[in-house]
Amino acid sequence: MIKATVTVTLKNSILDPQGSAVEKALRSMDYPVESVRIGKFMEVNLSEDDKNKAEEIMHEICRKLLSNPVIEDYSFELEG
Amino acid sequence: MKIGIVRFPGSNCEVDCFEAWKVMGEKPEMIWHQETSVQGYDLIVLPGGFSYGDYLRTGAIARFSPIMEDVIRFAENGGLVWGICNGFQILTECGLLPGALLRNRDLHFICGPQYLRVEHDNLPFTNQYKKGDIIQIPVNHGEGNYTIDDKGLNELKANNQIVFRYVTAKGEVNDTGSPNGSRDNIAGIVNKEGNILGMMPHPERVVEEIIGGTDGQGMFLSILKHWERRMKHGA
Numbered sequence: 001m002i003k004a005t006v007t008v009t010l011k012n013s014i015l016d017p018q019g020s021a022v023e024k025a026l027r028s029m030d031y032p033v034e035s036v037r038i039g040k041f042m043e044v045n046l047s048e049d050d051k052n053k054a055e056e057i058m059h060e061i062c063r064k065l066l067s068n069p070v071i072e073d074y075s076f077e078l079e080g
Numbered sequence: 081m082k083i084g085i086v087r088f089p090g091s092n093c094e095v096d097c098f099e100a101w102k103v104m105g106e107k108p109e110m111i112w113h114q115e116t117s118v119q120g121y122d123l124i125v126l127p128g129g130f131s132y133g134d135y136l137r138t139g140a141i142a143r144f145s146p147i148m149e150d151v152i153r154f155a156e157n158g159g160l161v162w163g164i165c166n167g168f169q170i171l172t173e174c175g176l177l178p179g180a181l182l183r184n185r186d187l188h189f190i191c192g193p194q195y196l197r198v199e200h201d202n203l204p205f206t207n208q209y210k211k212g213d214i215i216q217i218p219v220n221h222g223e224g225n226y227t228i229d230d231k232g233l234n235e236l237k238a239n240n241q242i243v244f245r246y247v248t249a250k251g252e253v254n255d256t257g258s259p260n261g262s263r264d265n266i267a268g269i270v271n272k273e274g275n276i277l278g279m280m281p282h283p284e285r286v287v288e289e290i291i292g293g294t295d296g297q298g299m300f301l302s303i304l305k306h307w308e309r310r311m312k313h314g315a
Contacts, residue, residue: 066136068137068180
């Protein structure tokens with residue numbers, strides 16, 4: 001079994017109102033914060049032991065469902 | 081006209097659409113999302129709601145419902161598809177319409193009457209309005225902030241694909257007029273061919289005076305008019 005940890009973030013060109021709200025809150029707490037972006041973290045356990053195949057599957061899954069390429073970027077790491 | 085309304089788990093405006101079509105004298109049918117064919121239908125409505133609880137992204141999972149494969153085929157062959165609210169989100173997720181819908185600018189879920197300006201009146205969906213008409217149609221969404229890149233926006237404009245814009249009561253296109261931060265105040269668009277329309281506001285909620293207005297009727301009448309003409313000319 002291979003475990004994939006996926007991070008999905010809004011593209012830099014896309015405004016992130018949630019991130020801005022958190023950024024303002026942190027600044028109002030007097031932390032030296034430049035900016036905050038909010039994304040998603042997912043763990044996917046694959047019933048596949050071949051790392052190359054797992055990588056291929058994860059790219060497909062990320063493009064098809066886990067991210068929307070119009071507004072988001074994804075990255076993942078494999079372990080196991 | 082044979083009208084099908086797709087019901088996904090989490091849809092909650094399908095009955096409003098159903099009743100609105102009945103008010104307009106039609107006999108719509110519900111189509112469960114597990115079905116696999118839309119053969120024989122003349123119009124497919126993707127209603128509002130929270131399909132699959134909006135998990136992951138709005139419309140992202142509904143897009144892979146069994147019925148959607150045939151809805152996509154139907155749309156690509158010129159069939160009329162009308163996505164309202166969550167239906168619009170599903171249409172952008174499956175790539176039938178460009179762009180995407182993000183969290184509202186102010187992060188609030190918004191629900192209330194909203195002024196729109198009709199930008200395109202030569203469509204199966206809008207031929208009973210006049211370009212420039214200001215109509216009042218309610219909005220009801222948390223993720224209606226339409227976004228598209230510069231290239232995409234230029235294409236929408238060049239191909240006359242913007243159908244409705246959010247405006248103030250006086251018809252001004254500005255930030256005050258926009259409830260959700262949508263790019264260029266876009267509230268609804270069509271594909272290049274004009275047979276697939278997606279919009280965030282809910283015209284099915286304003287088809288009778290008793291429920292608060294009739295400004296939405298024009299869309300239903302437009303579709304029926306379009307169908308009548310098509311039948312007459314056998315096209």
